[in-house]
Amino acid sequence: MSPRYIEPITLNDAGAALVTVPLSRLAEDLRARLSALIVAHTDAATGSVDYRALARSPDWSAVVGTTRGLAAARADELATPDAQIAFWVNLYNALIVHAIVALDIREGVGEIHDFFRCVRYLVGGLTFSLLDIEHGVLRQNRPSRNHPSPVVAPDDPRLAWMVRRFDPRVHFALMCGARSCPPIRAYRAEHLDAQLDLAARSFVGVDVEVDRAGATVRVSRLFDWYADDFGALVPWLLRHLDPGADREWLAANGTLVKIEHRDYDWALNDRVPLA
Numbered sequence: 001m002s003p004r005y006i007e008p009i010t011l012n013d014a015g016a017a018l019v020t021v022p023l024s025r026l027a028e029d030l031r032a033r034l035s036a037l038i039v040a041h042t043d044a045a046t047g048s049v050d051y052r053a054l055a056r057s058p059d060w061s062a063v064v065g066t067t068r069g070l071a072a073a074r075a076d077e078l079a080t081p082d083a084q085i086a087f088w089v090n091l092y093n094a095l096i097v098h099a100i101v102a103l104d105i106r107e108g109v110g111e112i113h114d115f116f117r118c119v120r121y122l123v124g125g126l127t128f129s130l131l132d133i134e135h136g137v138l139r140q141n142r143p144s145r146n147h148p149s150p151v152v153a154p155d156d157p158r159l160a161w162m163v164r165r166f167d168p169r170v171h172f173a174l175m176c177g178a179r180s181c182p183p184i185r186a187y188r189a190e191h192l193d194a195q196l197d198l199a200a201r202s203f204v205g206v207d208v209e210v211d212r213a214g215a216t217v218r219v220s221r222l223f224d225w226y227a228d229d230f231g232a233l234v235p236w237l238l239r240h241l242d243p244g245a246d247r248e249w250l251a252a253n254g255t256l257v258k259i260e261h262r263d264y265d266w267a268l269n270d271r272v273p274l275a
Contacts, residue, residue, distance in 0.1 A: 003113040004103075010120045010127055011098050012067035021069050023077035027087045027189075033063045034090055035186040037097075043271050047175075047183025050271040055101040063094055073124045081165035083189040085138065085196075088163065089173045092133045093184050095121050096177050099130075100268070108268045109177045126158050134174060139229070140166045146225045168229040168236075169196035171222050172203040179265040180220065200240045208237060210246040216258045217250065224261040233259060 041054040054060055070091075078084045099119040100109070109115040116130040128137070135141065136152035140162055143149060152158055173196060175184035182203050187195050209218040223233055230236045234254035241247040250257070 004111055005113045006103070006118055008118050008120060008127075008129075009102075010122050011095065011102055012064070012070065013122045020072045023070075023073045023087075024083075026066055026069050026073065027078075027083070027090070029066045030063060030090050030094060031086070031186045031188055033059045033066065034094060034184075037063070038184055038186060041271070042184060046269075046271075048179075048269045048271040049097070049184065051097070051100055051268075052272060054097065060097075060101075064098065067091070067094060067098070067121060070121065070123045071125060075124060075160045080189065081163055082192040084161075084163040085165070085167060085170060086187040086189040086192050088133055088137050088161075089170060089187050091121060091123070092130060092138070093173075093175045093186075095119060095130060095133070096175055097184075100177055105177070105268060106270075108266045110266050123161070126161075128158065128161075130176075132158060137161050138163055138166075138170050138174075142166070142229070144226050144228065166229075167196060168226070169200045171226060171229065172196070172199040175269075177268060179267050179269045180262075181269065197240075201242065204237060204240045205242055208241065208246075210250055212246075212249050212253075214258075215253065215256055216260055218260045218262060221261045221264040223259075 036059045037054055037057060040057065040059070041050045042048065078087055099105070099115070103112060103119075105111050112118060118129070120127045120129045131147075131151050135144070135147055136150070136158060141150040141152050141159070172182045173185065173187060175181055182199060185195070185199060203220075207220050211218065217234070217237070219233070219237075223230060227233070234250065234257065238247065238251055238254070241250065
């Protein structure tokens with residue numbers, strides 16, 4: 001299927017709230033509504049999402065309404081790095097779902113040309129694409145193998161929203177709508193460290209395959225795209241692998257193993273796929 005070409009679209013710019021609401025309240029409302037949607041419309045075992053049922057939910061209408069209140073938000077309202085990270089992770093995940101629903105994506109985000117640049121939210125009078133949120137805000141404008149140049153210019157006012165602490169575990173908190181991506185969760189600033197640790201351990205526990213006979217470790221393509229974010233991979237994996245035979249073997253043989261990266265499955269993580 002050839003991708004659809006669309007003009008960049010800001011999904012929360014219609015009917016922006018006229019009354020200024022504190023960002024802390026909007027952030028908590030977004031988190032609570034996302035949490036309810038996740039419980040009701042995702043498969044806990046696979047992380048797949050029933051996007052069509054979710055779109056009919058009153059909680060989803062409330063999420064959309066909350067995002068429309070972000071137009072007047074100020075960066076200084078997010079008082080701590082944990083509050084910044086939790087807010088932007090939740091907003092990224094909401095924007096992914098919003099785009100899938102609004103653009104009637106059925107097979108994968110690749111249906112839309114340059115999807116991660118085209119869909120946007122308005123925050124504090126500035127527009128942020130998915131690419132801007134992930135790479136400019138959450139990754140502090142760091143280069144990566146799939147985006148070797150910074151995505152936000154040095155004089156861009158959106159840099160005022162950049163998180164004050166980079167945490168590579170955010171890679172396991174961002175749900176990109178694909179089968180190979182981590183499952184969607186809602187994050188709370190007060191419990192962020194524990195939640196990010198759980199997200200990383202859960203992803204590593206399911207994704208990492210230790211082939212002792214072949215002296216090979218097979219991992220997600222994420223570890224290739226963002227290699228510099230993780231540093232030396234084997235020590236990073238050892239910090240997040242659960243205790244057991246694989247971890248013990250890797251600790252003893254980590255300097256000798258070959259690392260293989262799996263292809264990324266970009267098919268839509270839909271709980272109810274097309275017949």
